[in-house]
Amino acid sequence: MKRLAQKVEFCTACQLCEDLCSKTYFKEENREKSSIRIEIGEKGGSSIIACTQCGVCMEICPAQAIYQDKNGIIRIKKELCVGCFACVGFCPEGAMFQHHEYLEPFKCVACGICTKQCPTGAIFIEEVS
Amino acid sequence: MSVEKLKEKHRLLAQFQYIPGKVEKGYANRTLYVNLSENRIAEKPVSQEMKEKFIGGRGFGLKLLWDGVTGNTKWDDPENEIIIAPGPIAGITQYPGAGKSYVVSLSPLTHTVIDSNVGGYFGSLLKFSGFDALEIQGKAEQDVIVFIDGVNGTVAIEEASQAVVNSHILVEQLTEMYAANEEDKVNVSVVSTGAAAEHTLIGMLNFSFYDKRRKAVRIKQAGRGGIGTVFRNKKIKALVVRGPRIKGDLNHPADKTLLDKAGIKLHKEIATLDNSQNKMRIGGTTYLTKIMNDYDILPVNNFKFGSHPAANNIASDAFIKYFNLTGHDGCWYGCTLSCAKAINAFELKTGPYKGQKVLVDGPEYETVAGVGSVCGIFDPEYIIENNFYCDTYGIDTISFGTIMAFLMECYENGIINKEITGGLELNFGNGEAAMEVLHQMARGEGFGKIAGLGVRRLKKLFVEEYGADPAFLEDIGMEVKGLEYSIYLPKESLAQQGGYGLTNKGPQHDEAWLIFMDMVNNQIPTFEDKAEALHYFPMFRTWFSLNGLCKLPWNDIVPANNRTTAEPAKIPEHVQNYVDLFNGVTGMNITKEDLITQSERVYNFQRVFNLRMGFGTREHDQVPYRSMGPVTVEEYESRQERYDKQLKEKVGFDPEGKTTEEKIAVLRKYREDQYQKLCDAVYKRRGWTENAVPKLETLERLGMDFPEVVEVVKKYL
Numbered sequence: 001m002k003r004l005a006q007k008v009e010f011c012t013a014c015q016l017c018e019d020l021c022s023k024t025y026f027k028e029e030n031r032e033k034s035s036i037r038i039e040i041g042e043k044g045g046s047s048i049i050a051c052t053q054c055g056v057c058m059e060i061c062p063a064q065a066i067y068q069d070k071n072g073i074i075r076i077k078k079e080l081c082v083g084c085f086a087c088v089g090f091c092p093e094g095a096m097f098q099h100h101e102y103l104e105p106f107k108c109v110a111c112g113i114c115t116k117q118c119p120t121g122a123i124f125i126e127e128v129s
Numbered sequence: 130m131s132v133e134k135l136k137e138k139h140r141l142l143a144q145f146q147y148i149p150g151k152v153e154k155g156y157a158n159r160t161l162y163v164n165l166s167e168n169r170i171a172e173k174p175v176s177q178e179m180k181e182k183f184i185g186g187r188g189f190g191l192k193l194l195w196d197g198v199t200g201n202t203k204w205d206d207p208e209n210e211i212i213i214a215p216g217p218i219a220g221i222t223q224y225p226g227a228g229k230s231y232v233v234s235l236s237p238l239t240h241t242v243i244d245s246n247v248g249g250y251f252g253s254l255l256k257f258s259g260f261d262a263l264e265i266q267g268k269a270e271q272d273v274i275v276f277i278d279g280v281n282g283t284v285a286i287e288e289a290s291q292a293v294v295n296s297h298i299l300v301e302q303l304t305e306m307y308a309a310n311e312e313d314k315v316n317v318s319v320v321s322t323g324a325a326a327e328h329t330l331i332g333m334l335n336f337s338f339y340d341k342r343r344k345a346v347r348i349k350q351a352g353r354g355g356i357g358t359v360f361r362n363k364k365i366k367a368l369v370v371r372g373p374r375i376k377g378d379l380n381h382p383a384d385k386t387l388l389d390k391a392g393i394k395l396h397k398e399i400a401t402l403d404n405s406q407n408k409m410r411i412g413g414t415t416y417l418t419k420i421m422n423d424y425d426i427l428p429v430n431n432f433k434f435g436s437h438p439a440a441n442n443i444a445s446d447a448f449i450k451y452f453n454l455t456g457h458d459g460c461w462y463g464c465t466l467s468c469a470k471a472i473n474a475f476e477l478k479t480g481p482y483k484g485q486k487v488l489v490d491g492p493e494y495e496t497v498a499g500v501g502s503v504c505g506i507f508d509p510e511y512i513i514e515n516n517f518y519c520d521t522y523g524i525d526t527i528s529f530g531t532i533m534a535f536l537m538e539c540y541e542n543g544i545i546n547k548e549i550t551g552g553l554e555l556n557f558g559n560g561e562a563a564m565e566v567l568h569q570m571a572r573g574e575g576f577g578k579i580a581g582l583g584v585r586r587l588k589k590l591f592v593e594e595y596g597a598d599p600a601f602l603e604d605i606g607m608e609v610k611g612l613e614y615s616i617y618l619p620k621e622s623l624a625q626q627g628g629y630g631l632t633n634k635g636p637q638h639d640e641a642w643l644i645f646m647d648m649v650n651n652q653i654p655t656f657e658d659k660a661e662a663l664h665y666f667p668m669f670r671t672w673f674s675l676n677g678l679c680k681l682p683w684n685d686i687v688p689a690n691n692r693t694t695a696e697p698a699k700i701p702e703h704v705q706n707y708v709d710l711f712n713g714v715t716g717m718n719i720t721k722e723d724l725i726t727q728s729e730r731v732y733n734f735q736r737v738f739n740l741r742m743g744f745g746t747r748e749h750d751q752v753p754y755r756s757m758g759p760v761t762v763e764e765y766e767s768r769q770e771r772y773d774k775q776l777k778e779k780v781g782f783d784p785e786g787k788t789t790e791e792k793i794a795v796l797r798k799y800r801e802d803q804y805q806k807l808c809d810a811v812y813k814r815r816g817w818t819e820n821a822v823p824k825l826e827t828l829e830r831l832g833m834d835f836p837e838v839v840e841v842v843k844k845y846l
Contacts, residue, residue: 062462063315063375064341083377084222084463085389089396098393100386103377 001072002125004036004110006048010122013038013046017114017123024113025106033099035108036123048123051095051108057087078104130291132305139287142273145170149259149282149373155217155380155714156180160193161260161284163275165363166207166267170284175261182832184675186216187244188731189262190233191738194242197266200741200841204237204355205362207268213320213368214262215252218714219677221463222377223385223392224706225399226679228253228461230336236354236634237330237362238528238583239611241742242735243354243634246674248460248469249336249347250318253677254279254372257379269364276307279372280316292366295323295571297487297521299367300337300346307369314339316375319346320368322357322523328573329581331528331613332357335520338461340471342454345488347471349460352525353637354612355583361523375462383716391706391713392463399465399686407685411455412445413468414681417494418502419444425768426618426644428503430557431534432607432755433764435618439507443497447509451475466682468493475513480568482521492516492526498616499530504537505557515564522571527637528583531613533563535584535606544597550576584608604754610635610744619756621771622648623800624659627807630752631663631821633735633745639680640667646698660810669699671728676711683707730831733816733823734838740822741841747821750808758800762789765796772796820845 018034026033036050053074058066065080066087081104087096088105098105112125150157162171175189183192190212197210212233221227230252236243255263258279265275274289293299300319308314319337326332334357335348351357373379382388403409407416418440421427425435449455451472458469470493474486492512500515501507519526533555539545540555547554553562553576569577582590584606591597607614612635619625625648628641643662646652653662673680688702695701704721711719719727739745758772759765765772766789773784776792780799784792812819816827822845828834 059456060465062457062459062464081377082222082375082462085393086396086463086465088393089465090400098389100389 001053002110002127003053003072004050004108004112004115004123005126006050006123008046008048008122010120011038011046011048012120012122013040014119017118020114020117021108024111033106035095035097035106036114037097049093049095050123051110052093053110054092056090056092057096057107060086060090062086073109074107075109076104076107081105132302135291135302136306138291139274139289142286142288143168143170145284147172147259147282147284149279151381152256152379153381154383154716156185157256157259157261159260160189160262160264161277163263163265163284163286164267165265165269165273165286165365168286170286172260182730183734184217184727184731185261186214186219186229186231186677187233187671187674189214190231190244191242191731191735193262193264194233194235195734195738197264198235200743202235204235204240204359208266209235209359210264210266211356211359211363212262212264213252213255215256216675216677217380218710220253220256220380221382221388221710221714222375223388223463224682224710225392225395225459225464225466226461226682227463227677229673229677229679230255230351231674231677232334232351232356234354234356234359235742236356236611237358238355238585239635239744241610241744242738243356243612244674245333245351245353245356246639247334247336247351248338248349248679250315250338250461251320251336251368251370253375253461254316254318254370257372257375258370263368265363265365268362272364272366274303274367274369275365277368277370279370289366294327294366295521296321296335296348296523297517300335300348303367303369304337304339304346307371313371315341316373317369317371321366322360323521323571324573325522325524325567325570325581326357327361328578329524329570330355330358330583330586331525331532331581332359332361332523333525334360335523342457343471343473343488347460347469347488348490348520349469350520350525352527354634355525357523357525380714382714384713387709387713391709395682395686395706396465398688402689403466403686406687408445409681409685410465410467412449412452413458413470413491414494415445415448415470415492415497418497421498421617424644424649425621427498428534428616428618430505431503431538431605432614432618433538433761434767435620437502437505437507440502442507443501443509443512448492448497448513451509451513464679464682466686468681472513475517477514477517478510479514479564480518487517489513489517490520495616496526496530499527500533500563501530503530503534503616504560504563506560506563508560511560511564515560515567518564518567518571522567524567524570527615528613529567530616531607532580532584532587533566535587536580538605539591539597539602542601544591544595544602549595583611584613585611604760606753607755608636609752610749612636614756617642617644619644620758623803623807624653624662626752626757626804627659627663627811629756630750630804631808631811632667633732633739636752636756640670642666652698656806656810659807660814663811664814665699665725668725668728668732669704671732672707672724675727675731678707726831730833733828733831734833736817736821736823737838737841740845745821746845747808747812747819750821752804754797754801757804758796759793762793765789765793818846822846
């Protein structure tokens, strides 16, 4: 299966990935609506938060609205989602996101759009078995 | 018979059409009225005043019942009602524990108003179908089902004499029958009871929800006070609601961000801390058994003792091995505390379903200790089996346990014997005999039918028929106001004696649980401290019942820094969450102090309701001595060191060289006097007279001085 991977030491925290993500899925540049988040630490280093497709959210969902597709990507069936955000609270990576304008949470589906324009190659799509 | 054939046999008696409409800021702004005597269905508007004064849930139930009955109404009169109401916050999916329904009726046990809370989807689906409450009055001629279709906007009364009565079968059949398809099953919820509710006064109600993972219908219980008995007395077989598909904004909250924020914060807390706190996600409330045993407050042998060496046999591990799929056992969406555990494919050893493999909901702590330790039974498989049959027969496990324990003590004291019990040897620990009593309750025969009268009536019967010593039975019969005790031993906590005795409905821990604050942590040493706690906590907990909330996510999980806050017992951060939830849903702007005032209004109204029904004064707040101290020599001597020390240090009485009987008498006088002082302090704090009657100035301050309320109170002033 494929997933978004990272070499955090290359990240310059330009945050281009956040803009690309929110623009692609929510038609606006707004990091609060991005499924990848760059957190800038106090000492200047940054961390990259995005779904690792581990599936914990799938287990926690009371509506069984989260499933793994044939490519191994964890996806949300919006029509089944009841908007409890249990998945947001229980995601071990903090990579399930929520925005007050929407009833359902959102997450990285490893589409790779952000990786193609990352100037340093800090994020990329990898295949894992 | 197939589900289709069963459905064909339902005969339509009345139908009502309505426009489902939209919930606004937590309210549907109307209630549904069903009269089974007249086959009449109507809707009633909800006024602004009703929302301000009664909020919802239990408050709406009390208001509707007050209007529907008189001071002379008996529980089995047609004019008695059953009201089910969720509350304005109910149905939000973002915050754990937000799917509770509250049921109100006149109780066959207490003969006054009772309220009981329950999970499952019914209340929320009812509201999203367009009603803040369902009010049922009258009695049907034949067994009926009331079906509320919130998708198409119809309510129907259907005759359903052929339908089974026991819940585990009925809820499956009706879910199948009324859901449009497999996907729709989650939008259907059934309220039902069982065969034993017809033959006892301790019948309860099951509220269902469809468990998608287990592909089975689950049930949660409105256990207390015999409302299931009222249900069958009205010849109701079931209430069914089919609501719309659930989304996160069906309440149309004023500010959803407040709900999102509070909810996600609590989900994170549970995700990171539950494992190091109570492990509710793994074992539900069964974790309590060991704690109670360790602190000597696990009722054993009819509340004689607080612990037992065999209690480990029924500690959480004994049940966790039976639980499966434990990660998502919420009784409403979004409850990540996940306490509604279930056991799959449990093979029954007794009764009409012997040999069948069934799904068992629970057991929870109250059931473990209620049908287990308090009867001296420490066998997990007995507890599971008893839990199953109580549920499907519609019996409250708490009352069942406390009644059986009372009977066992009577049996061991020769007050009743094998001739009276029909051959049953009701010694403590005899699970086989207790199971048979339960099956008899369902069949409506033998000693089970007598046991189903409840402790208060059994005391009277044993005195009148078998010449029992009334004083002894008053001491050991664990009931107040006619309701059996729930399962905590309050002997060593004066505040908890009040927590049980100074309640509106009877000794149920959902008003106040102060044992740790009082006995273990010594945080409320003076009478004033205890009175303050017996004001604040009952009011705070009442608030859950007005809003459709569960108490557990308030203090069965606490923030990591809670201990360092000014008032750890209140869980200040969680109180703020509740303020945010209320404001977020309703668009109001209440403070944490307003929250208490909201409860005070309804709590005082309920006290006046008791007065109206002929109860509610000080004499009705008195508790059996077993809940205050050692009644027997056996009890005293089992904790002699503790009691001797107290006599010396607190009473100023030297126990040296005194007989146990002398020491019991002195300790009793002291403890009874303490309880009276507690009553005085609490009544004063609550703004009541010495006779436990709300003062006019209290009702005026709260804006609850309605003419008909004042009229009731004036008779007692």
